[in-house]
Amino acid sequence: MRGPDVPAKALDARGLAALAANPGCSRRALLDGAGVNKAALASALGAPAAFGQSQFALTRGNAFETRVKADGGAVLLRLVREQLDPAAPPPERTYAPDLTAPGPEGRTARTALALREAVAAGGWTLLDHPMLALDVAGSPAFLEPDAVVVHPDGAWTVVEIKSFPMLDGSADPAKVGAAARQAAVYVLALEEVAGRLDPAPTVHHRILLVCPKDFSNLPAACAVDVRKQRAVTARQLSRLTRIEEIADALPAGTCFSPDLPAEQLTAAVEAVPATYAPECLAACELAFHCRDRSRGAGAVTSLGRSTRAELGGLATVEDVLAAARGEAGDPDDPVVAALRRAAALRVEALEGAACR
Ligand code: SF4
Known part of the structure; x- marks a missing residue:
């Protein structure tokens, strides 16, 4: 998977601790398990990592x-x-x-x-x-x-x-x-x-x-x-998905060699599910790439894990705004009800400010 003649990047304790900090990320688990050099991969994707020791x-x-x-x-x-x-x-x-x-x-x-x-x-x-x-x-x-x-x-x-x-x-x-x-x-x-x-x-x-x-x-x-x-x-x-299970779900021939063209490499990386969170910025070489993708998809995870947890089943910013405006969502859902109440308070506050 890391490409012919590409040496394996050994996983050290620092990397393992970071991997354990985001156990839901299949992308990191697979790349680390396959010995892919994520810093080289991030550079080849056009989103080089910004951390590491001088x-x-x-x-x-x-x-x-x-x-x-x-x-x-x-x-x-x-x-x-x-x-x-x-x-x-x-x-x-x-x-x-x-x-x-x-x-x-x-x-x-x-x-x-x-x-x-x-x-x-x-x-x-x-x-x-x-x-x-x-x-x-x-x-x-x-x-x-x-x-x-x-x-x-x-x-x-x-x-x-x-x-x-x-x-x-x-x-x-x-x-x-x-x-x-x-x-x-x-x-x-x-x-x-x-x-x-x-x-x-x-x-x-x-x-x-x-x-x-x-x-x-x-x-x-x-x-x-x-x-x-x-x-x-x-x-x-103990919660990490077994690497074989992640690999089995990928298209045959998926390869992460940094020598591949950027489009092919992007498709290979995107084929593996990721769970981006802002904490990735301090722990994973692919953070800039994953953040761009997460923001592009409007995923609420890019706002932080605690915000994500508070928004229940609403996974995108678009879903959240639609629920707040009353255009979507179950009104009996406490998250949807709280969003509508917050939206109403915001309108009240803006109207009050306009009157003054
Ligand atoms: S930056 Fe991307 S690959 Fe790395 S842990 Fe976060 S989501 Fe996973």
């Missing part, structure tokens, strides 16, 4: 992460102990097993083995960029947390290292929320690995967030409880 931010983030993990992870293990497990003995030595293996499947298997060995060995272990797999709508997504720490009691903690600053011990709540949603995806994937061990190790639902302290390059850390994000993501992922 090269400067990526370089700065990588440099900070290297610093946090220096000395075999000694600083990082100390932060985990301080914030999450102060009763545990301090790390006497740092142990960070080699996780290299061919391909994502190989790395996933190597990570599972390293986790099992670390639990059996006891002590502190740092898994630097392990690989985890999570089943998403019937196809595996491979995920790479910044780090996973195994505690002396065998419990596992996800570590997220971010480059936004922690000022006086607190960071931008929106950025912390995004990091928590991302970490919740890793927690779910780790729980799948833990579930295959007997006895199953504990996967902590408090993760460690590490950021630069104030505007320095020194690390500051805080524990973030991701129980709520974990529960929401698990529920949303």
